[in-house]
Amino acid sequence: MNTRQIAPFIGMGVLMVAVQLISLSLTPLMLGAGYEAFEDPGSATNPLYFIVILLIFTGVLLWLIKRGKDFAIKAIIGFSILFIFGYIYSALFLFLLENTLAAWSLTIIATVISGALLYAYPEWYVIDILGVLISGGAAAIFGISLTIMPVLILLVLLAVYDAISVYRTKHMVDLAESVIEMKTPILVVVPKSRSYSYIKEGIGIKDKKEERGAYIMGMGDLIMPNILVVSSFAFLAGAPAIFGITLPTIGAMAGTIIGLAALLWFVSGGKPQAGLPLLNGGAIAGFILLCALTGSWGWIPGM
Template sequence: MGRRAERPMLWMLLLIIAVQILSLGMMPALSASEIRVFEDPSATSNAILYIVLVLIFTGFLLLATKLGWSWLISGTIQLCLFLSVFYVLGVYLPWMPALAISLALMLAMIYYPEWYVVDSLGILVSAGVSVLFGISMETLPVIVLLSILAVYDAISVYKTKHMVTLAENVIKIRAPLLFVIPKSRSYSFRVQGADGREAYFLGLGDAIMPSVLVVSANWSLPVSHDILGVALPAIGAMLGTYVGFMVLAVSSGERPQAGLPFLNGGAVIGFLTGCLLSGVWPF
């Protein structure tokens, strides 16, 4: 990998690290809120339900893309992100300030979608969603989910290629479902948009999914060994994510790659290694 490509890849890795650290910082407060996605966090069927929801949402976006309804795609994504931000801020602030800040962030995203605005919002949303699902599922359902999503991501990128089509359209309408990492200081996402020669793009899901395992491991497992309050299985999942990302970065080149096989695979292997070192049975 050339030196020109190394710096954006480093920033991409730092974005993932920031999401995971922020997720762990948010976990105590969001866990105390008792808001959960699934009623039974131990049920493996949670993973299947999540996949069904992903397929429905993806199908909706693809249909809207085919019909040329970019306004519907953009509006739906912005509404989902607004609700995610409001959910996170509502744990820490009264509902009026939380609502005002959430609206301000979304207006900034709509009227000034520069790459650093997109990335800042992406970190907050990714961390919030990671915690929400991480405290709603124990580690076994999460591992099942990550395994299925890794296979689905590979098929949708390399075989059917519908995820590549969807990503290209999301970038084209500047919908905040991704991180934007400039290759040069002169790059402007508002002006140049989806110019692949000037920026790298990373889907929020690539940061969220391994982070769900990090949160779940730190939330649901007994802590026998920890570092700075973070359980070894969670630390293992974090380190495994970073190793998986580095393998992805070295092998990707300039063409679209399925990130989840590398990131999810690394997170699961790191998690199991952390369980082994701490003497915790995760299942």
């Protein structure tokens, strides 16, 4: 492969690392603001609630797609995006300005501007910049809401679900195609050439007659493995650390990148691939390996 062919793969790696760094940076702010999504982060039932919510959300979107309710789909996704932006900006401004009118005013302004920009000008670089911020914020929210053991359970369940939904039922492929056709900004885009425009060209998954102009990755693939990165950073105390980040957390980060490299190798074949089996698997493997090397088993009950 030449430099032009390799560049998009490097770009995907850069986006993944950016999500990891943003999520880690937001973690103490989210914790300080009390933004945990679950009341008991250690409950083993939390992953089940997460999966049920995901299934309901996916089912509603597919139902709306079959009935051509594009506006409703955009409204649901848009509200979800604004909700996450609100969490991110409020955590940041409350940290900088405390619980003041200025903090909440800036939160509202930044949230509205970010959401409007995504929908008014969904070019690939706008989607990528704000998509990385959304993904980092979502990973931070869920990472502080689940301790390590529930996260591991969740990532395994999500990997199985992703594989089934892509390779067996294929409903996730249908959902992705519809989202792309509507240019809904819940993915990241890495172009293969400088002249590529997501607004003008879009991208098709099933079109085999013409080479795709860009690689895409759903935000879920950026968010899910990094939930473990955040959870291990937030809840694994006493493990050896480098620059304040524990080695098992670094292992989860590195494992995710290795899983991403494997995923991109398969994606280069031109067919849609389930990302979470490789991404979640890599994160879990890297985390467990560094736990073994450092003897950091405090997250296991009774150890």
